[in-house]
Amino acid sequence: MIGLTASGGSVSVGFMNRTELGSALEWRYATKKFDPAKVISPEDWSVLEESLRLSPSSYGLQPWRFHVVQNSQIRQQLKVASWNQSQVTDASHYVVIAYQESVGEADIRKFMETTAMIRGVDVGSLERYRMLIEGDLLTGMRSKEISTWSQRQTYIAMGFVMLAAALLKIDSCPMEGIEADEYDRILGLKGTGFKTVAGVALGYRHAEDKYALSKKVRYPASEIIRYL
Amino acid sequence: MIGLTASGGSVSVGFMNRTELGSALEWRYATKKFDPAKVISPEDWSVLEESLRLSPSSYGLQPWRFHVVQNSQIRQQLKVASWNQSQVTDASHYVVIAYQESVGEADIRKFMETTAMIRGVDVGSLERYRMLIEGDLLTGMRSKEISTWSQRQTYIAMGFVMLAAALLKIDSCPMEGIEADEYDRILGLKGTGFKTVAGVALGYRHAEDKYALSKKVRYPASEIIRYL
Numbered sequence: 001m002i003g004l005t006a007s008g009g010s011v012s013v014g015f016m017n018r019t020e021l022g023s024a025l026e027w028r029y030a031t032k033k034f035d036p037a038k039v040i041s042p043e044d045w046s047v048l049e050e051s052l053r054l055s056p057s058s059y060g061l062q063p064w065r066f067h068v069v070q071n072s073q074i075r076q077q078l079k080v081a082s083w084n085q086s087q088v089t090d091a092s093h094y095v096v097i098a099y100q101e102s103v104g105e106a107d108i109r110k111f112m113e114t115t116a117m118i119r120g121v122d123v124g125s126l127e128r129y130r131m132l133i134e135g136d137l138l139t140g141m142r143s144k145e146i147s148t149w150s151q152r153q154t155y156i157a158m159g160f161v162m163l164a165a166a167l168l169k170i171d172s173c174p175m176e177g178i179e180a181d182e183y184d185r186i187l188g189l190k191g192t193g194f195k196t197v198a199g200v201a202l203g204y205r206h207a208e209d210k211y212a213l214s215k216k217v218r219y220p221a222s223e224i225i226r227y228l
Numbered sequence: 229m230i231g232l233t234a235s236g237g238s239v240s241v242g243f244m245n246r247t248e249l250g251s252a253l254e255w256r257y258a259t260k261k262f263d264p265a266k267v268i269s270p271e272d273w274s275v276l277e278e279s280l281r282l283s284p285s286s287y288g289l290q291p292w293r294f295h296v297v298q299n300s301q302i303r304q305q306l307k308v309a310s311w312n313q314s315q316v317t318d319a320s321h322y323v324v325i326a327y328q329e330s331v332g333e334a335d336i337r338k339f340m341e342t343t344a345m346i347r348g349v350d351v352g353s354l355e356r357y358r359m360l361i362e363g364d365l366l367t368g369m370r371s372k373e374i375s376t377w378s379q380r381q382t383y384i385a386m387g388f389v390m391l392a393a394a395l396l397k398i399d400s401c402p403m404e405g406i407e408a409d410e411y412d413r414i415l416g417l418k419g420t421g422f423k424t425v426a427g428v429a430l431g432y433r434h435a436e437d438k439y440a441l442s443k444k445v446r447y448p449a450s451e452i453i454r455y456l
Contacts, residue, residue, distance in 0.1 A: 015244065015395050016243065021275055021392060022275050024243040027243070051391075053449055066453045067453075068453060068456070114445055154383075155381070156402075157387065159391070160390075163388050164253070174284055217346050217347070218288075219281075219342065228415070
């Protein structure tokens with residue numbers, strides 16, 4: 001199927017129609033109470049896992065790790081380190097997002113080798129790209145804010161998994177109010193070069209979650225979107 | 229339509245099927261060369277605008293502004309401040325994402341008033357929530373990293389708009405390699421409390437963009453996703 005753009009160029013029809021997409025955006029909310037009896041199917045979960053893995057990141061470097069916590073004892077410990085918010089233990093899946101604290105030459109080299117292997121090219125042909133990245137992240141302006149840069153990238157993935165979930169009518173709740181340092185201890189992240197930045201609870205809303213009925217609070221487009 | 233979860237709970241069918249979602253995730257790539265003749269339709273654009281506006285953020289505070297640059301002279305100036313990357317001028321829409329540098333009492337109060345208005349409740353009933361947010365962002369641990377916190381939130385919106393675009397078969401390219409300070413000057417952001425963090429080019433890939441055919445480079449799930 002083919003559509004027409006304003007300028008007359010032809011554009012193929014999307015993977016979904018825009019009305020359904022708009023509905024999914026409206027449907028999503030930060031779920032406070034999950035139904036512990038409802039579990040994300042393995043088929044749905046594998047797409048959510050892919051939404052994390054295929055998220056874009058600066059230079060494609062993927063400075064992240066995702067921890068899917070299934071062990072109920074670990075979940076209980078994380079709940080205590082999350083002001084006892086019930087989402088940590090009640091949601092079907094609980095993902096802890098960690099960012100890479102610093103990026104070094106070895107990380108960039110590994111990424112280049114992976115690129116060369118996947119694309120079937122000689123790693124030497126990527127030399128200019130490698131130097132460009134090093135010049136930015138290791139010696140350039142960005143080297144002073146790698147931790148912030150890295151944290152930002154993980155939030156693209158957070159956005160991807162939450163929107164992907166909503167499209168499958170799977171509820172989510174981003175969890176930022178957590179004791180990240182305590183999470184690191186519980187998950188054994190100390191000394192790995194990765195640190196907890198946030199969690200995402202995924203599953204199905206409880207019938208009693210009153211927030212499901214609350215109107216979404218957003219500033220009007222006129223206030224946050226400027227055309228110029 | 230109703231499906232069954234592993235645990236026997238019933239779950240309604242999603243806004244789209246998971247195969248299509250998986251295809252959209254694979255289809256998306258960082259578009260290097262846009263077709264300047266192809267324009268996003270107003271109907272599609274309004275959904276993309278909503279994907280930005282309805283993005284989740286910590287406490288719902290929306291510490292962001294989105295600048296949609298349509299003026300070709302301004303686009304040209306931004307291109308110069310973006311290492312002359314062609315996406316800035318060739319893409320149908322170019323969005324500059326700005327984060328709020330610091331959050332103050334007035335911002336939180338305004339958010340509470342907006343919440344009270346939209347939900348039809350007395351603002352006094354939100355007092356505990358207001359104090360919770362203030363205790364975290366203004367006086368608590370997070371007050372020391374508000375700029376980083378705020379930047380992170382904007383990347384959720386970046387993730388939302390890029391995935392929303394892909395679902396409509398609209399291409400995108402995240403633009404981090406830009407001179408943010410120069411962007412601020414060009415867009416008149418100095419002194420507004422908002423600072424440029426990144427851009428997102430949105431539109432349609434050029435038939436000659438060779439990157440459209442490149443294999444996506446991602447680490448295997450076994451390396452970045454840990455189950456425990």
